[in-house]
Amino acid sequence: MLHVRSIWNGAISFGLVSIPIKLVNATESHSISFRQIHTEDGGRIRYRKVCELDDQEVSQAEIGKGYEDADGTIIPITDEDLAHLPLPTAKTIEIVAFVPADRIDPLQMDAAYYLEAGGAAAAKPYTLLREALKRSQKVAIAKFALRGKERLGMLRVVGDAIALHGLLWPDEVRDPAGVAPDDKVMVNDKELDLADTLMETLGEIDLDELHDEYREAVEEVVAAKAAGQALPEAPEPARAGKVLDLMAALEKSVREAKESRGEEPAEEPAEVRRLAAGKSSRATPKQTGGKKSTARKTAAKKTTASAKKTTAKSAQGEKKTASSKTAASKTTAKKTTAKSATAKKSTEKRSTAKQSTTKKTPAKKTAAGKRTA
Numbered sequence: 001m002l003h004v005r006s007i008w009n010g011a012i013s014f015g016l017v018s019i020p021i022k023l024v025n026a027t028e029s030h031s032i033s034f035r036q037i038h039t040e041d042g043g044r045i046r047y048r049k050v051c052e053l054d055d056q057e058v059s060q061a062e063i064g065k066g067y068e069d070a071d072g073t074i075i076p077i078t079d080e081d082l083a084h085l086p087l088p089t090a091k092t093i094e095i096v097a098f099v100p101a102d103r104i105d106p107l108q109m110d111a112a113y114y115l116e117a118g119g120a121a122a123a124k125p126y127t128l129l130r131e132a133l134k135r136s137q138k139v140a141i142a143k144f145a146l147r148g149k150e151r152l153g154m155l156r157v158v159g160d161a162i163a164l165h166g167l168l169w170p171d172e173v174r175d176p177a178g179v180a181p182d183d184k185v186m187v188n189d190k191e192l193d194l195a196d197t198l199m200e201t202l203g204e205i206d207l208d209e210l211h212d213e214y215r216e217a218v219e220e221v222v223a224a225k226a227a228g229q230a231l232p233e234a235p236e237p238a239r240a241g242k243v244l245d246l247m248a249a250l251e252k253s254v255r256e257a258k259e260s261r262g263e264e265p266a267e268e269p270a271e272v273r274r275l276a277a278g279k280s281s282r283a284t285p286k287q288t289g290g291k292k293s294t295a296r297k298t299a300a301k302k303t304t305a306s307a308k309k310t311t312a313k314s315a316q317g318e319k320k321t322a323s324s325k326t327a328a329s330k331t332t333a334k335k336t337t338a339k340s341a342t343a344k345k346s347t348e349k350r351s352t353a354k355q356s357t358t359k360k361t362p363a364k365k366t367a368a369g370k371r372t373a
Helices: 079-083 120-136 189-202 213-226 246-260 288-372
Strands: 008-014 017-025 065-068 074-077 092-100 109-117 138-146 149-158 161-167
Touching: 008 120, 008 138, 017 120, 092 149, 109 120, 109 149, 120 138, 120 149, 120 161, 138 161, 189 246
Parallel strands: 008 092
Antiparallel strands: 008 017, 017 109, 065 074, 092 138, 109 161, 138 149, 149 161
């Protein structure tokens, strides 16, 4: 049971069922408020409620409501007068429809309240409405009057209680036309994939872990000043670099999100990107891994080139040696052939000479014989 004073008493009208309820605030503010002071002497600056007719300050109990007519006349209106409003929702939260929760635009959401059952007699119908909302997985749209005007509301189940969210009237929500960029901006699939990866990396969070750090910082400053201590030093704001490449910014965001969660980002191969015309190479982030890989590739290329040159020189040397040997062989062969030819000619000459000598000898002998006879 909340120990909070109810701000409105009435009933929920659920068809012919009436559920007595009390309206209590479902939220509270923890923001730090400051008083206005006179900077010269620290004196409080107060707003005093003074009557214009007698110039006398009046208390809150003496202040009532009044409606100013078009001619400036003030018409007093009391709480009793408002109780006679010809309006069915003056003291009743009248349910008018049940709709899926996603039909309610979050822009319409206003203040939130809890509906507390007003007595033992209200327990049964209260529970009936709560369980009906749970089973249908819908919310109830209702109208009610609070603080001098009729309001639109939404009833939904929160835990074991029924909550009432004040809603703005549809005509109170402004049209967003003109807010979005006029130019047609296109995004590619790779950018969307990186955005999805970033969303998955950030993941979900327990909303109970979130807290107001601004309020805590203000309390720290106030405590330090009250104790006469030095004020805590404000951290230097991170300087946001100029985003030159949306893809690079998304990739960096993913890496930082993983590092903040204690995850080691997966090593990805370095990607070489061409600079746009007119941009200095300084604008391109340094890629240490890429440079090392490039240096290694260059060294490998140089080594390969040297090896190729050496191989080429060796091949050329071998070719020259082979050519020299071939030439020498040819020269030797020529000389041998020449010698053979010369020897052949000499042999032939000798044979011819012998034959000539042989032919001459019988002739001489024949002549001698004739002479003898």
